[in-house]
Every structure is written in structure tokens, then in C-alpha cells.
Amino acid sequence: MRISSTAFAPHQSTRVNAELELLDNGVVRLWIADKVQQQVSCKEIAISSSVGQLPTRFQFADGWVVVVETEPALRHWLKQHQNRSIVVWLEAHKSAWFASLLLILFCGWVTYAFVIPWSAEKIANTLPQRWLEPIGASVLTQLDDTYFEPTRLTQAKQQQILQRVAAILPMLSQPVPSLTLHFRHSELGANAFALPGGHIVLLDDLVTLMNNRAQLESVILHEMGHVYHRHMTSAVIERSIWAVAISLIVGDGSTVADLLTGTAVLLFQNSQSREAEYEADRYAWRAMHEVHGSVEPMAQMFERLHRHSTMELPVWLSSHPDMNERIRLARAFDAKDQ
Ligand SMILES: [Zn+2]
Structure with missing residues (x-):
């Protein structure tokens, strides 16, 4: 098969008329002015993928470039001889497209569910404590403006x-x-x-709801578990990674700062993750044993909160459907110890 084409000599932009001869054994001859300029195996030529109706480009090792229309006969020859690129292969295999899409979705999910949370936790654990305290203080200032009033406790x-x-x-x-x-x-x-940096906020209603000192201490110890494991810091970093990524994708760099500022307050509106709650509980069980020799006051505290929440249904606690499980686990920890 011989195809009329346009050729460009190495390092020159002037075009010359040429012919490309494609042999059945995969050899390609470049004809210029009715003379064979060169003859090589197609494996030594970089051939562009023949996607759609775009012309096909042959780049020879010595720098000659030949561009030809992608006609059916050429397509057929390429199919037999060219090392087909992934794009061509995918075009021919619609199911592969679908599999690729699933793979991309799966990778996205793994990134969302594991990679970013894991990275955020690692970053949170390497930040120096002296950085966290001012972050927590500034979050508290924002919360004071939005949600909190001065305490009414004596x-x-x-x-x-x-x-x-x-x-x-x-x-x-x-x-x-x-x-x-x-x-x-x-x-x-x-x-x-x-909050980050060891700032713990106790709301008046919680303090007055608790029956005794040990129940209130179990709440404080649970919150100390969040501090110990830097849960809020991890969560802020995790949201910030998303905020920065999204604003970079959207292409508006000026919104990065706004997003970061808003992140902490946004987070506050969502309860801690289930894993974080259980981790803080485990910290508190151990601490309750060290202080009171029992986790029972903590189980009673959960029961009180649960009863209180089903009466008034504050958003925070109604988002904890696993309260019964937490009560059971607290008592199981005591039973195991005896
Ligand atoms: Zn908690």
C-alpha cells in the first residue's frame, strides 16, 4: 500500500511531498522524489494513535515526520502491525472503558475513605503542641461568636x-x-x-444534668480522649485537604483561606466520627479505672444523656444511634476487669 503524504525533514518546517509505502511484513518505506529515502521496520517508528478522524503521524528515528490521512486501509494495516496504544485499545473495548471508570471510582473512594484520613492523622500527630493551642483558641473564639454564651454556673x-x-x-x-x-x-x-490543643468546652446543661462528680468526670475524660488522640485536629486537617483540593480544582486560589477558616466551624456542626468516639471511649474506660476503679459511672452518664436526648432530641445526640452499644461496651470493660 502506498499513501501520498506530507513529510517534514528533520529540524525543518518546510513540507515536501512524499509517499509512504506500507508493506505486509511491517516494513515502512519513505519515498521522496521517487527515491526511497529510508526503509525501516514499523517498530522503529513512533506512530501516533489513530483516534477518530485525526491524521496519523509517523516519526522516524532520524527526525523525519510524515503525516497521512487515516483511511480505512491504513487503519487496517496499523491494527496488524502497530503496538496499539491503550487509547486505541480502550476505544475498541467499551467494557474496558467501563472497567476503567469503576477503577477510577474505586481509587477515589479509597482516597476519600482511607488515604486522606490516614494522612490527616499522621500530619495531626506530627504537629507541635504549641501550634495546636492557638488553633483551638481561635476556633473557640469563632464558636463564642456563633453558638456560645457566658456560663451561668457559679x-x-x-x-x-x-x-x-x-x-x-x-x-x-x-x-x-x-x-x-x-x-x-x-x-x-x-x-x-x-477542640485542638487541649481546649475542652463544657456546656452548662451537661454539668447540671450529671447526677454526681464521677459521671461528670467520665464526660471530661471522654473529651480528654479526643484531645489525647488529636481527633479534632485530624478532622480539621482532613477537611482542609478537601477544601484546598476543591478550590484548586475549581481554580480559585483566593477561596482557599476562606475555606480553611470555615472548616473548623463547619466541623463543629458535625459530630466526631464513629471511630473517634469509640477511641475516646476506650481512653475514658481506662482513665475511669485509674481514677474510680470502675467504668460504671460512665455507663450511667451515657444512660442519662440518652434519656435526656430522647426527650429533647438535640441534633448532636440524636446522631448517636449507637449509644446503647457504647453503654454495653463500657459495662463489658468493667466485667472483663473483675
Ligand atoms: Zn466524643
């Missing part, structure tokens, strides 16, 4: 809790590097939050 009550927490800290085998308790009033009901 000074005496606050002092009593602070002194008690100071007393139990030396009893823990897994101490947190820094801890600052904040008391706040809020419409959010009976809840507590662990």
Missing part, C-alpha cells in the same frame, strides 16, 4: 470542677500534654467538645 461550681480535674490528672497513665477547661452556656443543650 464561680464556686466552676472552681470545684477545675480543682477536681487538676487532682485526677496526675492519676492518669495517658496524660494529655495540655488541658484548658472552658464553661459556656448554649442552646445546644447537654454537651461537651474537645
Whole structure:
């Protein structure tokens, strides 16, 4: 088969008329001015993929480039001799497209569900503690503007809790590097939050709901578990990775800062992940044993919260359908120890 074509000499932009002869044994002859300019095996030529109606480009090792129309006969010859590229192969195999799509979706899911959370946790654990404290303080400032009011607890009550927490800290085998308790009033009901850098917020309703000191301490110890494992920091980093990635894809760099700022507050609106809750619980079980010799007050605390939440259904607690499981596990920890 001989095809009329346009050829470009090495390092020259002037075009010359040429003919390309394609032999059945895969050899390609380049004819210029009725003379064979060169004859090589097609394996030594870089041949562009013949996608759609685009012309096919032959680039010889010495720099000659030949461009020809992709006619059916050429397509047939290429099919027999060319090392077919993945694009051509995929074009011919629609099911491969589908498999590729599934593979891409799967990789996306693995990245979303495992790679980014894992990376965020690693980053969170390598950040120096002195960086986390101001981050937590700034998150608290934002929350104060949005959700919190000054506490209505008496000074005496606050002092009593602070002194008690100071007393139990030396009893823990897994101490947190820094801890600052904040008391706040809020419409959010009976809840507590662990912010980056060891800032723990106790809402008034939670303090008054607890029956006794040990129940309140179990809540504080659970929050200390979040601090110990840097859950909020990991979550902020994880969201930030997504925020930056999305703003880069969207192409608006100026929104990165806004997204980062909004991330912490956004996070606050969602409860911690299930895994984080269980990890903080495990920390608290151990600490409760060290301080009180039993996890039972923690199980009772969950029961009180559960009863309270089914009465008033605050968003935070209604998102914890596994409360019964947490109560069961706390009691199982005690049973195992006896
Ligand atoms: Zn928690």
C-alpha cells in the first residue's frame, strides 16, 4: 500500500511531498522524489494513535515526520502491525472503558475513605503542641461568636470542677500534654467538645444534668480522649485537604483561606466520627479505672444523656444511634476487669 503524504525533514518546517509505502511484513518505506529515502521496520517508528478522524503521524528515528490521512486501509494495516496504544485499545473495548471508570471510582473512594484520613492523622500527630493551642483558641473564639454564651454556673461550681480535674490528672497513665477547661452556656443543650490543643468546652446543661462528680468526670475524660488522640485536629486537617483540593480544582486560589477558616466551624456542626468516639471511649474506660476503679459511672452518664436526648432530641445526640452499644461496651470493660 502506498499513501501520498506530507513529510517534514528533520529540524525543518518546510513540507515536501512524499509517499509512504506500507508493506505486509511491517516494513515502512519513505519515498521522496521517487527515491526511497529510508526503509525501516514499523517498530522503529513512533506512530501516533489513530483516534477518530485525526491524521496519523509517523516519526522516524532520524527526525523525519510524515503525516497521512487515516483511511480505512491504513487503519487496517496499523491494527496488524502497530503496538496499539491503550487509547486505541480502550476505544475498541467499551467494557474496558467501563472497567476503567469503576477503577477510577474505586481509587477515589479509597482516597476519600482511607488515604486522606490516614494522612490527616499522621500530619495531626506530627504537629507541635504549641501550634495546636492557638488553633483551638481561635476556633473557640469563632464558636463564642456563633453558638456560645457566658456560663451561668457559679464561680464556686466552676472552681470545684477545675480543682477536681487538676487532682485526677496526675492519676492518669495517658496524660494529655495540655488541658484548658472552658464553661459556656448554649442552646445546644447537654454537651461537651474537645477542640485542638487541649481546649475542652463544657456546656452548662451537661454539668447540671450529671447526677454526681464521677459521671461528670467520665464526660471530661471522654473529651480528654479526643484531645489525647488529636481527633479534632485530624478532622480539621482532613477537611482542609478537601477544601484546598476543591478550590484548586475549581481554580480559585483566593477561596482557599476562606475555606480553611470555615472548616473548623463547619466541623463543629458535625459530630466526631464513629471511630473517634469509640477511641475516646476506650481512653475514658481506662482513665475511669485509674481514677474510680470502675467504668460504671460512665455507663450511667451515657444512660442519662440518652434519656435526656430522647426527650429533647438535640441534633448532636440524636446522631448517636449507637449509644446503647457504647453503654454495653463500657459495662463489658468493667466485667472483663473483675
Ligand atoms: Zn466524643
